[in-house]
Amino acid sequence: MKTVVPLVALSVAWILSFSGEAIARPGFHRLHQRESTPATVCTASTDNIITAPKPNIWHELSADEIQGATKFMLERKELNLTDASNATISDNFVSYVELFPVKKCDATSFFDANGTKPERYARISVNYGGLDAPIVKIYKVGPIPIGNLTKYTKIGTVPFEARFTNFVTDLTLWNVVTAKFVGKPLADAGLSQDLFGGVYYNDVNDTLSWAGLPASFDGTVRTVTQYWSDTLGDDYYIRQVGLFSEIDVTGTDPNQWKLNYVFYEGSLFHTTDEFITAWKSKKLKIPHKYAFNGDLWSKMEPAGPYRPFDNISAPRLAEFGSKRYAIDPQQRYIEWMGWEFYVGFIPDTGLAFYDVRFKGERIAYEIALQEALASYCGDDPVSSTTNYLDRHYRIGRGSDTLVPGYDCPATATFFNTTADSGKTVQNNICAFEADSGLPVGRHRSSGATSTKGMQFYVRSIATMGNYDYTFDYIFWLDGTIEIKMSASGYMQGTWWTKDNEEFYGGRISEYSMGSLHDHILNYKIDLDILGEKNDLLTVNIVTENVEKPWLRPGETLVQKKYVRKTVTTENDSFFSTEKGSPDFTTVLVANKNRTNKWGNPRAYRVVAQTPVTNPVKGNTRTLNNANWAYYPIAVTQFSDDEHSSSSLYNQNTPTNPIVDFHKFQKGRSLIGEDLVVWANLGTHHVPRAEDGPITLTSLARGSILITPFNYFDEYAIRDVRDAAYIVNGNASLGQAPESCNARTFTFPGYK
Numbered sequence: 001m002k003t004v005v006p007l008v009a010l011s012v013a014w015i016l017s018f019s020g021e022a023i024a025r026p027g028f029h030r031l032h033q034r035e036s037t038p039a040t041v042c043t044a045s046t047d048n049i050i051t052a053p054k055p056n057i058w059h060e061l062s063a064d065e066i067q068g069a070t071k072f073m074l075e076r077k078e079l080n081l082t083d084a085s086n087a088t089i090s091d092n093f094v095s096y097v098e099l100f101p102v103k104k105c106d107a108t109s110f111f112d113a114n115g116t117k118p119e120r121y122a123r124i125s126v127n128y129g130g131l132d133a134p135i136v137k138i139y140k141v142g143p144i145p146i147g148n149l150t151k152y153t154k155i156g157t158v159p160f161e162a163r164f165t166n167f168v169t170d171l172t173l174w175n176v177v178t179a180k181f182v183g184k185p186l187a188d189a190g191l192s193q194d195l196f197g198g199v200y201y202n203d204v205n206d207t208l209s210w211a212g213l214p215a216s217f218d219g220t221v222r223t224v225t226q227y228w229s230d231t232l233g234d235d236y237y238i239r240q241v242g243l244f245s246e247i248d249v250t251g252t253d254p255n256q257w258k259l260n261y262v263f264y265e266g267s268l269f270h271t272t273d274e275f276i277t278a279w280k281s282k283k284l285k286i287p288h289k290y291a292f293n294g295d296l297w298s299k300m301e302p303a304g305p306y307r308p309f310d311n312i313s314a315p316r317l318a319e320f321g322s323k324r325y326a327i328d329p330q331q332r333y334i335e336w337m338g339w340e341f342y343v344g345f346i347p348d349t350g351l352a353f354y355d356v357r358f359k360g361e362r363i364a365y366e367i368a369l370q371e372a373l374a375s376y377c378g379d380d381p382v383s384s385t386t387n388y389l390d391r392h393y394r395i396g397r398g399s400d401t402l403v404p405g406y407d408c409p410a411t412a413t414f415f416n417t418t419a420d421s422g423k424t425v426q427n428n429i430c431a432f433e434a435d436s437g438l439p440v441g442r443h444r445s446s447g448a449t450s451t452k453g454m455q456f457y458v459r460s461i462a463t464m465g466n467y468d469y470t471f472d473y474i475f476w477l478d479g480t481i482e483i484k485m486s487a488s489g490y491m492q493g494t495w496w497t498k499d500n501e502e503f504y505g506g507r508i509s510e511y512s513m514g515s516l517h518d519h520i521l522n523y524k525i526d527l528d529i530l531g532e533k534n535d536l537l538t539v540n541i542v543t544e545n546v547e548k549p550w551l552r553p554g555e556t557l558v559q560k561k562y563v564r565k566t567v568t569t570e571n572d573s574f575f576s577t578e579k580g581s582p583d584f585t586t587v588l589v590a591n592k593n594r595t596n597k598w599g600n601p602r603a604y605r606v607v608a609q610t611p612v613t614n615p616v617k618g619n620t621r622t623l624n625n626a627n628w629a630y631y632p633i634a635v636t637q638f639s640d641d642e643h644s645s646s647s648l649y650n651q652n653t654p655t656n657p658i659v660d661f662h663k664f665q666k667g668r669s670l671i672g673e674d675l676v677v678w679a680n681l682g683t684h685h686v687p688r689a690e691d692g693p694i695t696l697t698s699l700a701r702g703s704i705l706i707t708p709f710n711y712f713d714e715y716a717i718r719d720v721r722d723a724a725y726i727v728n729g730n731a732s733l734g735q736a737p738e739s740c741n742a743r744t745f746t747f748p749g750y751k
């Protein structure tokens with residue numbers, strides 16, 4: 001047996017030049033070689049600050065830009081606007097301000113051809129509640145900052161009842177009418193105390209609460225379908241008491257609003273009087289009454305005996321002297337191990353990535369979440385109609401400050417963002433390098449090779465009411481990008497009944513159950529493989545039954561084989577899971593004019609690793625507003641007019657959506673064109689007791705891989721030095737042992 005000791009002093013590291021101040025952007029190819037020295041202490045590492053090659057033109061609007069654009073609109077007397085801070089539902093006010101998407105040709109001209117920097121514009125929604133026929137108008141305002149050339153242009157309208165819920169102007173009134181229509185009559189009669197163990201008068205002594213989803217089918221009528229819970233805290237999502245109701249809140253005059261119904265244990269009542277009469281008559285079916293028994297099952301305080309060694313702090317990441325990545329914090333630009341990219345943050349969809357390059361070449365112009373569908377079912381008015389399109393609730397706005405050391409490693413670099421309100425949100429993006437714990441490449445024969453599977457993460461976590469979506473964008477050493485979503489937080493539960501559980505979910509507590517639902521998320525992946533002119537190739541696997549000369553007489557060979565195809569138009573580029581749909585396992589965006597050393601077109605492959613699709617067609621809540629959810633992968637020709645597969649307002653316009661993804665399928669050519677891949681990830685969430693109190697990320701997750709396919713001549717990790725390479729007992733080791741507690745090792749097995 002030979003003993004091999006680490007040869008740290010001989011290892012060579014690529015590290016960044018770092019003076020502690022801003023330096024010119026090194027670029028991966030400009031890094032200089034320097035001998036590394038072993039770290040002897042674990043000191044806090046510092047950020048390597050660089051200057052991005054160009055400004056981040058995709059950066060969300062700053063507070064100054066938002067305030068400037070809003071003030072500009074307020075000063076236009078002809079628009080007749082009220083300051084949003086004083087507005088009521090029947091006023092005209094600015095309800096949303098975001099960056100108007102940058103045109104791709106302007107961006108690439110600026111980045112690639114030294115063109116002028118694109119002007120910035122705002123997209124502004126104005127709620128016109130003060131009109132006889134209320135409406136939401138959308139304006140393009142700019143250029144900003146505001147100057148002599150700034151003007152506003154109306155670019156669209158949204159039906160008023162499809163607007164998103166304003167917590168000041170809308171929710172306050174809904175609380176008032178809910179108490180008037182439901183809470184007070186049921187409490188005054190003593191019914192709510194008897195059946196639900198509490199009361200709701202919309203005051204501080206309330207012991208019941210309600211939550212609900214505003215819904216409209218075409219933006220002309222607006223209803224709030226409500227489930228009722230106790231008021232223990234922010235866990236009301238799974239503490240239902242068995243009461244459901246629906247109010248009609250169409251229009252801007254609360255005096256016109258009305259109760260549609262209350263629903264209890266399978267019985268629907270059009271008035272509370274009907275409900276109270278049935279309750280008093282003792283004819284009401286009451287399988288069980290809700291009574292808060294002090295059980296805090298829905299809280300998350302740790303309890304129970306310690307697991308062995310759990311009194312000891314768990315291992316954590318450490319860095320030695322310097323981080324191995326560099327950032328321009330102002331431009332939110334990052335370089336790591338050959339990767340370079342800009343990070344955007346869109347108020348309604350969160351993290352987005354632009355000009356993503358690997359080893360100097362642009363791989364993607366844009367990678368960004370588009371929409372998140374959570375589609376439920378059930379035997380009650382809420383579960384059966386819940387189809388959240390979370391963009392409506394603004395995923396970016398829901399992404400709050402992260403917990404260092406827990407949400408992200410303590411070594412991470414944290415970034416702030418600016419919300420659409422203009423407020424700075426601290427540390428709600430983190431970026432860090434981490435060891436996946438899995439070698440990205442390894443083999444052992446007479447010797448051994450093992451390359452550490454380091455990964456670079458950019459993460460944010462959005463809490464969309466009950467749910468927490470962790471959004472990860474993971475960059476691999478080999479040129480792969482992994483898009484990953486992991487869900488946690490509270491399920492939207494419902495009142496448990498035996499019948500409901502039989503078909504629609506699983507019981508998780510004495511009173512409540514989780515409802516069967518799907519999470520499906522859509523991403524825009526605008527790949528540019530060695531230029532914008534690309535082709536869509538598929539490699540499908542079929543079986544053949546053939547005769548071969550080496551077989552015995554009469555014997556045939558059954559085996560699989562490739563069918564290679566160039567998809568020529570959008571008629572064949574919407575890949576679904578339905579029978580007869582083309583196989584989407586190997587979808588390539590390729591540059592046919594650029595081949596690798598072996599003659600194959602250089603390409604990237606998009607793999608929908610969790611190809612969950614919406615199994616429901618015809619549901620009125622998802623008629624045409626989430627058509628992307630039927631295709632794990634769809635590919636279209638790029639158009640600035642098809643910037644996104646969804647919109648802020650798709651939630652409440654299922655019959656006439658602002659964006660109908662099916663309209664992207666125009667039959668356009670995909671030959672030598674700029675291609676956009678729209679890919680889904682997701683999970684069918686079949687509720688289990690272990691989803692209580694909160695869902696865990698071990699199961700509730702999905703991912704998409706974007707990975708090189710004949711893009712290189714060989715694997716792209718040969719230049720990675722943090723690897724063990726052992727031949728004939730001689731070890732060449734990378735940076736791995738350079739740690740506070742370097743572990744020497746023996747390598748048995750040689751004769």
Ligand SMILES: [Cu+2]
Pocket residue numbers: 487491517519685695700
């Ligand atoms: Cu779920």
